[in-house]
Amino acid sequence: MSNSYERIAQHIIDGFDDYRKRFRQLTLGARARFEQARWIDIQDASTARINLYEECVDLTADSLGSVDAEHTSMQVESWPGIRQAYIDLIDQRFDGELAETWFNSIFCRLHQHDEISDQTMFVHSTRPLTRPPSHIPLTRGFISGGSLDDLARQILDEFAFEVPWEDYARDRQLVVDQLKQGLPDWAQLDSDLTAEMIQSVFYRNKGAYLVGRLLSHGEQWPFVLALVHKENQGISVDTLITDESEVSIIFSFTRSYFMVDAPVPCEVVGFIKRLLPGKHIAELYTAIGFYKQGKSEFYRSLIDHLANNEDRFMMAPGVRGMVMSVFTLPGFSTVFKIIKDRFAPSKNIERSTVIEKYRLVKRHDRVGRMADTQEFSDFRFPRDKFEPECLAELLEVAASTVIEEGDVILIRHCWTERRMIPLNIYLENASETQTREALYDYGKSIKELAAANIFPGDMLLKNFGVTRHGRVVFYDYDEISYLTEVNFRHIPEPMYPEQEMSGEPWYSVGPNDVFPEEFPVFLFADIKHRRLFISMHGELFDADYWKGMQDKIRAGLIIDVYPYRRSKPARNEP
Numbered sequence: 001m002s003n004s005y006e007r008i009a010q011h012i013i014d015g016f017d018d019y020r021k022r023f024r025q026l027t028l029g030a031r032a033r034f035e036q037a038r039w040i041d042i043q044d045a046s047t048a049r050i051n052l053y054e055e056c057v058d059l060t061a062d063s064l065g066s067v068d069a070e071h072t073s074m075q076v077e078s079w080p081g082i083r084q085a086y087i088d089l090i091d092q093r094f095d096g097e098l099a100e101t102w103f104n105s106i107f108c109r110l111h112q113h114d115e116i117s118d119q120t121m122f123v124h125s126t127r128p129l130t131r132p133p134s135h136i137p138l139t140r141g142f143i144s145g146g147s148l149d150d151l152a153r154q155i156l157d158e159f160a161f162e163v164p165w166e167d168y169a170r171d172r173q174l175v176v177d178q179l180k181q182g183l184p185d186w187a188q189l190d191s192d193l194t195a196e197m198i199q200s201v202f203y204r205n206k207g208a209y210l211v212g213r214l215l216s217h218g219e220q221w222p223f224v225l226a227l228v229h230k231e232n233q234g235i236s237v238d239t240l241i242t243d244e245s246e247v248s249i250i251f252s253f254t255r256s257y258f259m260v261d262a263p264v265p266c267e268v269v270g271f272i273k274r275l276l277p278g279k280h281i282a283e284l285y286t287a288i289g290f291y292k293q294g295k296s297e298f299y300r301s302l303i304d305h306l307a308n309n310e311d312r313f314m315m316a317p318g319v320r321g322m323v324m325s326v327f328t329l330p331g332f333s334t335v336f337k338i339i340k341d342r343f344a345p346s347k348n349i350e351r352s353t354v355i356e357k358y359r360l361v362k363r364h365d366r367v368g369r370m371a372d373t374q375e376f377s378d379f380r381f382p383r384d385k386f387e388p389e390c391l392a393e394l395l396e397v398a399a400s401t402v403i404e405e406g407d408v409i410l411i412r413h414c415w416t417e418r419r420m421i422p423l424n425i426y427l428e429n430a431s432e433t434q435t436r437e438a439l440y441d442y443g444k445s446i447k448e449l450a451a452a453n454i455f456p457g458d459m460l461l462k463n464f465g466v467t468r469h470g471r472v473v474f475y476d477y478d479e480i481s482y483l484t485e486v487n488f489r490h491i492p493e494p495m496y497p498e499q500e501m502s503g504e505p506w507y508s509v510g511p512n513d514v515f516p517e518e519f520p521v522f523l524f525a526d527i528k529h530r531r532l533f534i535s536m537h538g539e540l541f542d543a544d545y546w547k548g549m550q551d552k553i554r555a556g557l558i559i560d561v562y563p564y565r566r567s568k569p570a571r572n573e574p
Helices: 002-028 030-035 039-063 074-089 096-110 148-158 168-182 242-250 265-275 280-285 291-308 350-363 388-397 423-427 431-449 497-501 516-523 529-542 543-554
Strands: 138-142 193-200 200-206 207-218 219-230 234-241 324-329 332-339 374-382 402-405 408-418 465-468 470-474
Touching: 002 030, 002 039, 002 096, 030 039, 030 200, 039 096, 039 291, 039 350, 039 408, 074 096, 096 265, 096 291, 138 148, 148 168, 168 207, 168 234, 207 265, 207 402, 219 242, 219 265, 234 242, 265 280, 280 291, 291 332, 291 374, 291 470, 324 388, 332 350, 350 374, 388 402, 423 431, 423 465, 431 465, 431 529, 431 543, 516 529, 516 543
Parallel strands: none
Antiparallel strands: 138 193, 193 207, 200 207, 207 219, 219 234, 324 332, 332 408, 374 408, 402 408, 465 470
């Protein structure tokens, strides 16, 4: 059988190589798309790259018959042998961890989840924790020689594009000015101050990012140059970021995945991890486009947490959802969301539609305002890892999804999301300043979602969360739709007083009709919050504002949404 195992293993790795080749082709095209300001093509390429993984998994699994005439791959008892043959093939690879995840995907495509084990696939990685360097150059160093201006010149010259700089002297001075703001005096004067930059540029949406770090006397600071391209004017530096928390936001779970060439993914992740030690490697793999690897790393960290902690699942704090039931682990920064068997009467939606809404978010530009999700099937957890009240509620509201199997609880289908503080709960304990900032960011998040052609549908405070950086993020997707699918209307004037006094609307309402004038009372029970929000974002209650956004989107305008504080006046802000 060994020859059969080797043929199957080789076919699987050949499929992986084809996927990696096509993934890299899409990624390498990012530079030309940025230089040519092909913004719609950028969005299309991002979606295509997300879809590519499943397309290639299906292609590889479906074509196994061409090398597996004996149907060995359909016999679960054969997979330990296939796995060992595969280990031999990937042993010297620089992307071995991704290759393991690919193998897992092929196995799961062909077999039931209850056949998963560490003998049939890679529940735990076989890759060493400490690996020798690949010797493929990842970074390039630039030494200041005591001159910040010379350091800025070296970097801008090294990373020049086919499109000229809009104003080279201005941008060089901007880099110098912001280095002076972000570094202590002793580091600015250090002749050995070094910028260590990843050689590959990070592309996402309408931006390009040069990512690295500054080193001086054993200290380090992040160094991220954000670049923009103004059509017919050239490329310019939009800002320089040396603050760790701001760089963390750029690599947030609320944003689209970067297009960045990563021949050795673990080394790119390792470098960014040194910049952002608070980020889990699962998030970093996901941030650079390897979301399936992020999913694998997340799962491994979850089972490790359960094995080494006394934490038990509990219902997540906040108002109970009408469509989803949400539970969490207190010591694990994640929530688990399952679809209820029955929805509240006001929710006229089907289970399949909910699933498609969540998958839409995965493919769409999240502009920093929608939490990324991972979809899982057939999670199995020990019964004693659930608080009794939590398990009882899950069994009651989602009996078709949560199954008792003796001492094991099977979760047939769920999504995971980063845990946040629900906005309504945050405001209950917020200071006056925190309240103002949160409500301002709440309105800004709605506007930025609109700029990305997303209408949240249910905009209640409970459906938004506050991150550890204080950003307001939308996380309840069962009613989202494309903004351009919504019919925004003004409430017609009543023809006589009795109509206005009636408890029923005096005008017809279509299934996609939305009346923004109704938002204030609907969203804010607290009159102070309502008045404050109106003073900051009152245009959101005017149908004409929403229609104007629709007109821009239909005209093909990709509106700028920036994941950082800008150093220059905003252009084309939504």
